[in-house]
Amino acid sequence: MADYPPTVRELLAAMRELPSIGPRSAERLVLFLLEETKGTKERLARLLQAAGTRVHPCTRCGFYAEEELCELCRDPVRDPLLWCVVASPGDVLRIERASAFRGIYHVLGRKLSPLDGVGPEEIPTGLLLARIEREHPREIILALGTDAEGEATALYLGQILKKTGSRISSLATGLPAGGGLEFADSVTLSYALAGRREL
Amino acid sequence: MADYPPTVRELLAAMRELPSIGPRSAERLVLFLLEETKGTKERLARLLQAAGTRVHPCTRCGFYAEEELCELCRDPVRDPLLWCVVASPGDVLRIERASAFRGIYHVLGRKLSPLDGVGPEEIPTGLLLARIEREHPREIILALGTDAEGEATALYLGQILKKTGSRISSLATGLPAGGGLEFADSVTLSYALAGRREL
Numbered sequence: 001m002a003d004y005p006p007t008v009r010e011l012l013a014a015m016r017e018l019p020s021i022g023p024r025s026a027e028r029l030v031l032f033l034l035e036e037t038k039g040t041k042e043r044l045a046r047l048l049q050a051a052g053t054r055v056h057p058c059t060r061c062g063f064y065a066e067e068e069l070c071e072l073c074r075d076p077v078r079d080p081l082l083w084c085v086v087a088s089p090g091d092v093l094r095i096e097r098a099s100a101f102r103g104i105y106h107v108l109g110r111k112l113s114p115l116d117g118v119g120p121e122e123i124p125t126g127l128l129l130a131r132i133e134r135e136h137p138r139e140i141i142l143a144l145g146t147d148a149e150g151e152a153t154a155l156y157l158g159q160i161l162k163k164t165g166s167r168i169s170s171l172a173t174g175l176p177a178g179g180g181l182e183f184a185d186s187v188t189l190s191y192a193l194a195g196r197r198e199l
Numbered sequence: 200m201a202d203y204p205p206t207v208r209e210l211l212a213a214m215r216e217l218p219s220i221g222p223r224s225a226e227r228l229v230l231f232l233l234e235e236t237k238g239t240k241e242r243l244a245r246l247l248q249a250a251g252t253r254v255h256p257c258t259r260c261g262f263y264a265e266e267e268l269c270e271l272c273r274d275p276v277r278d279p280l281l282w283c284v285v286a287s288p289g290d291v292l293r294i295e296r297a298s299a300f301r302g303i304y305h306v307l308g309r310k311l312s313p314l315d316g317v318g319p320e321e322i323p324t325g326l327l328l329a330r331i332e333r334e335h336p337r338e339i340i341l342a343l344g345t346d347a348e349g350e351a352t353a354l355y356l357g358q359i360l361k362k363t364g365s366r367i368s369s370l371a372t373g374l375p376a377g378g379g380l381e382f383a384d385s386v387t388l389s390y391a392l393a394g395r396r397e398l
Contacts, residue, residue, distance in 0.1 A: 021228075029220075030250075045243075048247075055204060055206050088234075
């Protein structure tokens, strides 16, 4: 059985390393790229190269930056004493898109996950504590998600951060917006009941 | 609202130009690439660049090649007088994977599509006729698909190729393998009836 030439086969293999790209998607993408003549191939190649060299973690908060500090840390309007601790750089923009937070961030980089061999000693608490020591935030909101890893990490961080003197809080759990009770699982419902608010 | 740094934003935009990659998929791919440290970014960049410079159409049949002739045209075991005319390079491998054809190919490059402004004069019949003139194939199988464009192109090519003296045939239409009648639409069923074979 014949196959594509070597470069095309290697490109297919590299595409299949991307998340949720199976053999069929990889082939569709590669055939599109081989046929297109608008320079998308060359532009993608250049930007992938640039992403590897120009984009790095912000030295203060760990979000993506091309200068020393990221756009968020350089923004003079944001409240520098209200922090939000998130697990990954992508989470920063998820919160930004809600347009409900005007503080700054701290990207932890990982969550506790004993099954994947990530124990407490792998969580970079030293960096976070040193930054708290320097900047003395008023409040630190833990936004690590409600999966087992996120909750364990929040519990662990909460114990450590209590000693810093900052107020430590965590995102509310409850019903997601825009759906009836039929869309909520029983764990979410029990959180929503326990966290009920007076009207 | 904050956003990713410029290089990341441009990379997201380039990813979104790929087929069936929406904003969410693009973000998942780009965040994966920014986090990975195994060199996938650099390898993809290099291979995209190489695909643009090293991969070109086989001068004989139009399939992808890195040398002058593609792997299929260089294979001495294949029957050089049995041809299969397909619309795109991807179709060559679709037929190869069926392991049922041992001839060689001719990639037409496009199908008749009046709605997209592709009329008969846009179909590169000159190249095909010149190749037939040189190589005198015994049989030419048209494998252009059963959509309106494929059938129109086969009808048009059939008329032109009849004069060449080669036997001209077309892939059978009928029930797809592995399904009951309930999975076949009525047009497919009518083709299957018209093309019924004696047992």
